[in-house]
Amino acid sequence: MDITKLTALELGKLIKSGKITSMDAVRAQFEKIEERDETYNCYITLTKDQALQRAEAVQRQIEAGELDESPLAGVPMAVKDNICTKGVLTSCASRILDGFEPPYDAHVMEKLDQAGAVMLGKLNMDEFAMGSTTETSYYGPTRNPWNTDRVPGGSSGGAAAAVAARETWYALGSDTGGSIRQPSSFCGVTGIKPTYGRVSRYGLIAYASSLDQIGPIARNVSDCAAILDLICGYDRRDSTSVACPEEKFTDALVDDVKGLRIGIPNSYLGEGLDPQVKAAVTEAARKLEKKGASVEYFDMGMVDYAIPAYYVIASAEASSNLSRFDGVKYGYRTPVFEDLQQLYKKTRDEGFGMEVKRRMMIGAFVLSSGYYDAYYIKALKVKALIKKGFDQAFEKYDLILGPTAPTTALRIGENLSDPLKMYLGDIYTVSVNLAGLPGISLPCGLDSEGMPIGVQMIGQTFSEKTLIRAAYSLEKEISQMEPAFLAGQEGGERA
Amino acid sequence: MIVTDETIEYVAALAKLDLTDEEKARAKVDLGNILDYVEKMNELDTEGVEPMSHVFPYNNVFRDDVVTNGADPDSILKNAPQVKDGGFAVPPTFD
Numbered sequence: 345m346d347i348t349k350l351t352a353l354e355l356g357k358l359i360k361s362g363k364i365t366s367m368d369a370v371r372a373q374f375e376k377i378e379e380r381d382e383t384y385n386c387y388i389t390l391t392k393d394q395a396l397q398r399a400e401a402v403q404r405q406i407e408a409g410e411l412d413e414s415p416l417a418g419v420p421m422a423v424k425d426n427i428c429t430k431g432v433l434t435s436c437a438s439r440i441l442d443g444f445e446p447p448y449d450a451h452v453m454e455k456l457d458q459a460g461a462v463m464l465g466k467l468n469m470d471e472f473a474m475g476s477t478t479e480t481s482y483y484g485p486t487r488n489p490w491n492t493d494r495v496p497g498g499s500s501g502g503a504a505a506a507v508a509a510r511e512t513w514y515a516l517g518s519d520t521g522g523s524i525r526q527p528s529s530f531c532g533v534t535g536i537k538p539t540y541g542r543v544s545r546y547g548l549i550a551y552a553s554s555l556d557q558i559g560p561i562a563r564n565v566s567d568c569a570a571i572l573d574l575i576c577g578y579d580r581r582d583s584t585s586v587a588c589p590e591e592k593f594t595d596a597l598v599d600d601v602k603g604l605r606i607g608i609p610n611s612y613l614g615e616g617l618d619p620q621v622k623a624a625v626t627e628a629a630r631k632l633e634k635k636g637a638s639v640e641y642f643d644m645g646m647v648d649y650a651i652p653a654y655y656v657i658a659s660a661e662a663s664s665n666l667s668r669f670d671g672v673k674y675g676y677r678t679p680v681f682e683d684l685q686q687l688y689k690k691t692r693d694e695g696f697g698m699e700v701k702r703r704m705m706i707g708a709f710v711l712s713s714g715y716y717d718a719y720y721i722k723a724l725k726v727k728a729l730i731k732k733g734f735d736q737a738f739e740k741y742d743l744i745l746g747p748t749a750p751t752t753a754l755r756i757g758e759n760l761s762d763p764l765k766m767y768l769g770d771i772y773t774v775s776v777n778l779a780g781l782p783g784i785s786l787p788c789g790l791d792s793e794g795m796p797i798g799v800q801m802i803g804q805t806f807s808e809k810t811l812i813r814a815a816y817s818l819e820k821e822i823s824q825m826e827p828a829f830l831a832g833q834e835g836g837e838r839a
Numbered sequence: 840m841i842v843t844d845e846t847i848e849y850v851a852a853l854a855k856l857d858l859t860d861e862e863k864a865r866a867k868v869d870l871g872n873i874l875d876y877v878e879k880m881n882e883l884d885t886e887g888v889e890p891m892s893h894v895f896p897y898n899n900v901f902r903d904d905v906v907t908n909g910a911d912p913d914s915i916l917k918n919a920p921q922v923k924d925g926g927f928a929v930p931p932t933f934d
Contacts, residue, residue: 655877676920686857689855693856701854702866705854706870707854723880731891731894763872767873780894
């Protein structure tokens with residue numbers, strides 16, 4: 345049996361039953377990584393020795409019965425490279441964080457440690473999570489396991505591709521404007537962006553603090569729910585962490601959508617949407633309708649204004665957040681400089697890539713005196729209107745359904761030269777971050793070229809359980825899909 | 840929005856970037872296009888709308904003024920590009 349093809353929960357059960365050990369899983373996974381990652385480039389850093397040591401320690405805990413409550417104990421996983429991991433390079437895929445080994449763990453890493461997680465390594469991403477293709481990484485682009493001429497999406501492209509290529513059982517990503525959901529859609533895997541404040545951002549290197557949120561990317565809805573059970577919860581070190589009653593998300597893994605009210609915004613199916621994506625997404629809605637949900641198409645305005653507001657707000661926050669990278673405290677420092685100002689400027693010009701510089705400059709501009717009201721305050725007002733639009737929709741519907749992205753995975757290089765074109769690919773995802781809502785993307789079909797299509801569901805704040813129930817019910821109606829290179833291998837479940 | 844050379848110099852200075860001429864030329868085009876695009880927001884009437892910085896009504900979180908993080912200069916300085924006498928080394932900041 346090829347255990348790398350199991351889901352995280354299945355592997356967790358097998359480890360608990362004593363049939364295999366966590367060390368077996370780590371070794372089996374590294375065999376695949378060593379065979380495949382040269383092609384896909386999902387990982388920036390591999391931590392094989394630490395993983396084996398850690399697996400031994402966790403295995404002892406499991407055998408001592410200390411991790412009986414943790415269904416994912418001993419299951420190897422991987423982490424996007426903007427989440428701080430103590431003593432392990434955390435680069436944000438940027439030259440400017442060259443060699444940075446955080447002296448502390450992010451809150452999510454502490455939580456996963458307690459639950460017996462075993463980290464395999466750190467995953468590739470767009471530099472500082474700014475991008476939708478994972479092409480802006482200082483460590484080179486990640487390739488889509490479904491077709492290596494295509495991008496995996498971004499910015500959590502390494503995470504989604506690693507899950508799809510069976511190079512990890514699950515991954516943690518981060519989502520500021522779609523960075524978990526869009527790569528999940530492009531790579532045929534499942535990802536959840538939780539409600540803002542649900543997961544602590546302590547130790548997540550900030551891009552746009554009011555929008556950033558950590559979440560799971562995994563093989564299916566059940567795995568994602570199990571990971572959410574582990575990483576959610578209040579943390580006083582994140583001042584925007586919300587102290588909400590603890591919930592068990594895996595309790596929502598119920599195949600029943602009777603009476604669920606689903607709304608589809610007409611504007612999510614309009615101009616710019618690939619007809620094959622549209623067909624697959626509306627078919628997914630029909631499947632839920634057949635199972636007893638009500639589906640209604642409705643008008644929701646504001647869709648065209650979400651991207652402008654998002655880029656103003658995100659760039660403004662980025663220009664402020666990224667001012668800490670100055671060549672003094674950590675990371676890259678330019679070798680030749682005359683004075684302090686030149687040290688800053690040369691270090692930053694050499695350390696950051698073009699997309700990051702572009703956004704810092706836009707941010708500096710929209711926050712500068714004379715433009716602040718016209719751009720930044722205007723964007724915050726648009727954000728308020730977007731939130732209001734969602735609130736009105738959630739008076740009538742339990743969740744909103746639509747595509748995750750307007751197309752399937754693009755070809756490598758296709759959008760890199762035209763930032764505006766790349767930004768437009770985020771049209772269905774950014775408003776969810778602006779409104780602080782939870783969203784999920786799961787696979788719902790393949791296009792004529794064999795590339796996966798994702799369907800997105802969006803819920804009111806703190807309604808993850810509704811999303812999980814609906815997604816789990818939909819998943820039951822959709823045949824399992826995996827990249828062609830895995831088909832026909834031992835243990836493959838090609839539907 | 841016409842982005843002038845002066846605007847690029849200004850935002851590059853604000854962002855503390857020492858751009859090459861090539862980067863400046865490209866930034867001029869890109870910033871112009873992006874700002875033109877975001878001006879789409881002006882189509883919306885936002886008169887009387889309260890700007891929303893956060894979705895939830897967050898308040899400042901206060902704690903007692905006590906040191907909670909242990910002093911661990913070695914692990915902090917380990918990441919510094921240049922260290923001098925147990926501190927971060929920087930060029931002279933004034934004459």
